[in-house]
Amino acid sequence: MTIALPRLGLGTAPIGNLFREVSERDAAATVAAAAREGLTYFDTAPRYGHGLAEDRLGRAIEAEGVTAPVISTKAGWLLRPGERVVTDWTERGLRESLESSLRRLRRPAVDILYLHDPDDFPDEVRRTGYPAARRIREEGLAGAVGFGMNHCEPLAAYVAEFDVDVVLVAGRFSLLDHEALATLLPLCLSTGTTVVVGGVFNTGLLADPQPGAMFHYRRAPADVLARAQRCRAVCAEFGVPLAAAALQFPYLHPAVGSVVVGCRSADEVSRNAEAARTEIPPELWHRLAEEGFVPPELLET
Numbered sequence: 001m002t003i004a005l006p007r008l009g010l011g012t013a014p015i016g017n018l019f020r021e022v023s024e025r026d027a028a029a030t031v032a033a034a035a036r037e038g039l040t041y042f043d044t045a046p047r048y049g050h051g052l053a054e055d056r057l058g059r060a061i062e063a064e065g066v067t068a069p070v071i072s073t074k075a076g077w078l079l080r081p082g083e084r085v086v087t088d089w090t091e092r093g094l095r096e097s098l099e100s101s102l103r104r105l106r107r108p109a110v111d112i113l114y115l116h117d118p119d120d121f122p123d124e125v126r127r128t129g130y131p132a133a134r135r136i137r138e139e140g141l142a143g144a145v146g147f148g149m150n151h152c153e154p155l156a157a158y159v160a161e162f163d164v165d166v167v168l169v170a171g172r173f174s175l176l177d178h179e180a181l182a183t184l185l186p187l188c189l190s191t192g193t194t195v196v197v198g199g200v201f202n203t204g205l206l207a208d209p210q211p212g213a214m215f216h217y218r219r220a221p222a223d224v225l226a227r228a229q230r231c232r233a234v235c236a237e238f239g240v241p242l243a244a245a246a247l248q249f250p251y252l253h254p255a256v257g258s259v260v261v262g263c264r265s266a267d268e269v270s271r272n273a274e275a276a277r278t279e280i281p282p283e284l285w286h287r288l289a290e291e292g293f294v295p296p297e298l299l300e301t
Contacts, residue, residue, distance in 0.1 A: 009041030016049025074116035114148030173198030
């Protein structure tokens, strides 16, 4: 089924201390700013800071009195003492994971439950994982179920095999990476599966392409950095910040229902909200297509 989501959402991995520590005050301010800016879709996971992101999100939503938030979390990996995580795709494991998430989030249910990074576990997903997720949905503990992954090939395979409500694909549909366009996005369009796109800045490179910037969780190679800087220069010709083009690029495909951006401060939330509101002239998209940053077929409608 196609599900309606806010156009822009907040990714909470940064307030789970991804890459660097975020204070309790800044984490709360980040969620509060998101609510003010209308980013009322919040994506989280137990693995984001070993439960920290969920806990901070739940407390902040409660404190701010956020009206009708849309919340997605993930399951498939159980938290254990000493910052350990273990995979568990059994129904018991998924329910344990979700129950723990609901306690941290201070909610009776979530809007979306994603099976988290099951790239190497197709047999377990087929045998127990996805059937259990569907039962969880039928019981009302999750409004929709799907998969959240970084890689398109196994994600497309799951969409082709199962009746998937929604998928979250991270880092594979951006100005620098068009992998999702090959199979995943056309497939989701044909099945009516809603697509959420994360990682539009490719771990920060498209937010600020400076030497030392990260790309796919590693330091950007010189050629990739140069491409990002060229993309920024083209955007500058039209007076458009690179971040605005990067954030709005996924909306060019009709299968995409929402984009989630990770933020670690209220200022980052405000800047991303402004980037989402920035008007992108059609001429810029065509110019970026000439440079290879935008697949031309996305502009043919």
